Amino acid sequence: MSELILSCHLGINHQLGYDPPSEPFVFQRVTQAGCPTPAATLSYHIDKVTEIYEGDYTTVYRASLLGQESGAPRDIVLKTDVNARYPRSSMFTQEALRYEKDLRHMQGTYIPNCYGLFQATIYNKLISVLLLEDCGESINFRDRSLSDSDNIQIWKLFTELHVSGFAHRDVDGRNVVKDRDGKFVLVDLEHSRPHKCEVRLRVLIGDFAPRESDFGCEELYDLAIELDFWLPRFLTIYGYQVAVSAFKNGEAKNIVDMLPSDMFGTEEDREEAMREVERVIKCVQEIQAEYADVPDEQRYLRPSDIPKSRFSSEPQAPV
Ligand SMILES: [Zn+2]
Incomplete structure (x- = not known):
């Protein structure tokens, strides 16, 4: 002993x-x-x-x-x-x-x-x-110095845990430590429990967020949100939140009809809104098409030609 x-x-x-x-x-x-x-x-x-x-x-x-x-x-x-x-x-x-x-x-x-x-x-x-x-110091998921490669390493810690049949149940940067060589390790397993992972979708950084029910695993979904992997599921149009799915398949007229009619003083205002919505639809559909072409083996990674902040310069876009 x-x-x-x-x-x-x-x-x-x-x-x-x-x-x-x-x-x-x-x-x-x-x-x-x-x-x-x-x-x-x-x-x-x-x-x-x-x-x-x-x-x-x-x-x-x-x-x-x-x-x-x-x-x-x-x-x-x-x-x-x-x-x-x-x-x-x-x-x-x-x-x-x-x-x-x-x-x-x-x-x-x-x-x-x-x-x-x-x-x-x-x-x-x-x-x-x-x-x-002792594997190093705790991190903060919102630390802007974390690169995509860092985030993918962190993602793999949790996916490996899920593949091994356990959920961590305390997803927080304080439970991920980083050593001097930049390697990440998962700690604090005291709340972990057996888990049958039913995740159905692979993650692409920079793609639109799926619905949690389509994704299939609550803990990994929350982690992807924490790591800021996805564009939001809703876009802000004239101050109103509209689901991205409406832009993926929808027509500008249907989306403009969802907005309160009294917010357009003249027919000209309404036509301008139509043009704005059409522009967002085009942008969403372009992103959708580019991500659809990414082969499975490259998923978890962001194609280098698609900037994450694609919408950031546009006034009606989400942040
Ligand atoms: Zn899982």
Whole structure:
């Protein structure tokens, strides 16, 4: 059985109102059914601890891990419920199960390497410590410095998770980290659940957004919106939102008839609106035609000749 020797105490004694102990805390590694048993009995030591997040159930630290099997210390992230108002060891056993069993094949590529779940009963309180590879800093999906290539990498993290039979259930930039080499990794699997992905459409960046019901997967749909992959499903004409589908197949007259008749003072105003709508229909249909020609293997990518901001210089266009 491997053990974790925690000499820095993480304020456990302070939280529970005890004096600092003279001996380090010793945690035992938890091995769950279906997870590989570590080959050797190891003693891990934690050093250089700094807190990076504190929530109701979890505190996250950056630390350095020293283990017998390797000479060099490793940069790790340590998740624990040591400071939790309501410790929930089941959240930790479930997350460890994701790393060590369900999504083990994604470790080191799409999710961090996991160095194990450790538990100890200290002052009558069961405390869990999950050790993970430190893969970098959290991102923000709305960060304008993210390129299309970055966004596609992020997209692949989630699609790989879905293909593996799980949904993340907390789609947010804080749960995607980027390392110094620009590689992205998905973290925080504590809310993940089994998921049968029924996504039916492939994504083209810069195309019009499909309807969620046509797309087939709520989480991936939300992610595509977060990553700003699509043009909107509605265009603004004279201040009114009109579904793109109306422009794809429709006639200008039908669209102008949808607008309140009293907004056109003269027949001339109405004719001008017809010309404006015809121009938007032409633009929408051109985009539609270009995207229809993109072969399946190139989907997920934006054809370089179609600027994302195609409508941006037009006064009646959506932003
Ligand atoms: Zn899915």
